[in-house]
Amino acid sequence: MVRAQGSNPAANSKYREPRAPLDVEGYPLAPADLELQQVHVYVRHGERTPVSVRMAEAPGNIPEHWLLCKEARRFRAAVAGSELPDQPSKLDVIRTTERSDGVAVRGECLLGELTDIGRASTYTYGRSLRKIYVEKLGFLPDVLGQSQDVYFRSTNMPRTVESLQQIIHGLYPMSKCESGVIHEVLIRNGREENLVGNTLACRRLETLLVNFAHAAASAYNPTLEPLDRKVSKYIGGNPIRLDGKPRASGVLDTVRAAMAHGIKIPPEFEERAVTSTIEKAVVNEWFSDKTEEVRRLGMGRLLADLSRKMQLKTQEGHNTSAERTPKILIHSTHDTALAGLANTLDVFDDRWPAFTASFTFELFRRNAQLGAETSSPRDALNVDPQVQHPQNSGILQTVLGSSPFRRKLAGEFFVRARYQNRNLMLPFCADEGKHLPGSPELCTLQAFAERVHELTPTDWDAECSVGS
Template sequence: MSSYLLILLLYVFDQAFGESQLKLVTVLYRHGDRSPVRAYPTDPYQESAWPQGFGQLTQEGMRQHFELGQFLRKRYTGFLSEPYTRYEIAVRSTDFDRTLMSAESNLAGLYPPNGTQVFYPGLNWQPIPIHTVPQDEERLLSFPLSNCPNYIRLMNETEKTAIFLNMTKTYGDFLEMVRNKTGLESTSIESIWSIHDTLFCEEKHGMTPPDWVTPEVMSTLQLLKNFGFQIMFGVYKREEKSRLQGGLLLDQIIRNFSAAASVNPSGPLKMIMYSAHDTTIVALQEALHVFNGVQPPYASCHIFELHQDNESFSVEMFYRNDSSVAEPYPLTLPGCAQRCPLQDFIRLTRSVIPTDWDKECTVNTHSSDTDVIIGLAVCGCVLLLLVMLLFIVLCRQSEPSIGYSHVINQSDDHS
């Protein structure tokens, strides 16, 4: 009898104090399969070879995101309402056709209409709002942000590091071969991703590659492309780069979690969805120091979950980069457990969160001001010396002559 009571008490205690409650989910994903962004000069497949042109979501990309939406529906059944409820989800996309269409395809899988939400018989789809901003105003989802002088300085310094110089030297002949074969004016580690991207897209869609594109060439292109992704946000001064790039998005995610964990949360929001790019995921994962060094594949998805345990909150992260695997891979923030207490999560990521992005993007503001002051002082001194020299010259010209002077005899001039 006593053992039965003990078991009952333990069960009640576990139900009252041990159950975790999911509070908010944030998902960031890359768009689905697309046509190449551009073609190289000697490419036999120019833009006319693609039904919708360059950089556009393909039907395969639509299917990939429809499947991801179905995965999210299954994973969060019981958390998200089955019918679409506008208060529960907020969707933000970059202002590109492929990311907007990926979000639409994803939401079609996440919220198939039923009952009164079916507005046209036989159409298993309903419109759900997706928000965006003009590309030149995007500072949350499109990285790297190029209008940041300090980031440009860091990238210039990265190109002078031993690892970068070694890669450039090791693959110099290969880069020159690619330049000759493609007809490009130049090739570099930073730009080689575009060649791999074009060839990858063409191969994926059954287009025969040129003779020079062997499996070994594709393997080397992929290696250099991945290295290019790594140096954008890591390898050298990762934290400084992250403060200027992925830290902006991480800061927003943390703010959203902090609001959801407040005593009076702002509302019934349950999911925030970001539709973006491979560089967005890399920038965020480098800020978190969990990037695996490989370009995120199409429709890959980084998931954040905010859980509540009694009065405490914790964050769990997962990465879905392989749709053939049933469950996404758990990610662990360095220095914390896989289920990381929210306050520890905030503390451990503080070093990559910008406090004033505009100010931090300025190159050596203090040093520049000092240089300007010194320069002005030097110019002032030179100008003062010139004024003094001019004054002395004028004074000497105006003084009466006290030495010998020849007096002209007018009569002699006439004679």
């Protein structure tokens, strides 16, 4: 077969909404001399409806109303009025969506709501976590007791909270919990949230991101202009632009949400040359070429929390006064958090994260011969106490003074980062001595903590002040 001159098969191929279910069979085991100590999971919520109605009118014909929320509509609410102390009354409730014309339709989703497909995929994600960390590795217990082995946290959004509930049900359903165990889901107030770049509480970050968005529009709108002849008829005759009406990011959101649910979309958006061009422009608007300041204000506090909890885990068994930390910490968050983490760590693949995509950090310990003398407890921990966040500076000072570290070598610690089923080679761990020899994906905890320290604001409130 002779290919037509000038043809481009990639340009003519189909665009497909990416999927990233957790790969159990493909999970790579660490070297045999490493022992898993702690796992941090950041997972995007499951499939949802678009956050706004777009392209509903002909010829787009993407549904305005999505009848994909039939599950979890009936629930039992706690209400006041019980005659028994500490035991609120129960009220059976069915939640139903009412349209603006007063018509109520059971099973209809709200805008931006987790759908039945999203509930199923996040449950499957939790089941996959169980298969890896309970059944395959034996890292977590088969039956969850009253111990603090697990930590569950979500942003204060219904779709992330419900996604986390499904993940918990897959990982530890009540049949796999001892009597009396109640799963606790932690949620922070909006101004204290660090699972996303918090523009609500950080005006400086908001200003920087707005400026980047303007710059991206100037740079990438010309690349979108050739698409007008194909897609403008679906968005009210308007041009497709990063700062258009609707915004290109909103068009991409609707297209990918529809694809994820098997909803027919205009054929032009199935062309890779069209939708990949839109995705590239949107990704650059949101994430590319951000400064160190944006990384510090956006993801610095999240990474600082992660690093602190890893360092606390290294103390267990050697410092009896050390705070006990969970074995697995699961955070239900958003696409912007995953892409923000990847961009901050210089491993972003320039693709918008899929539903239930996840970023995982695993802490390993390489056991050394017990009884060996070590000249420095810092070497035993493999963490430099100078890289601690100022508010946590006392953590390692306590450890350095504890006698077990002066008598026995605790072992070396390594961090493995994984994103969408792939091990990541963190650039700041590439140099010799900053990763496990022969395993560049296993960053030393010291090198990891040093980079996190550089990304951690010393005074977040001050740095977030407008004009700081």
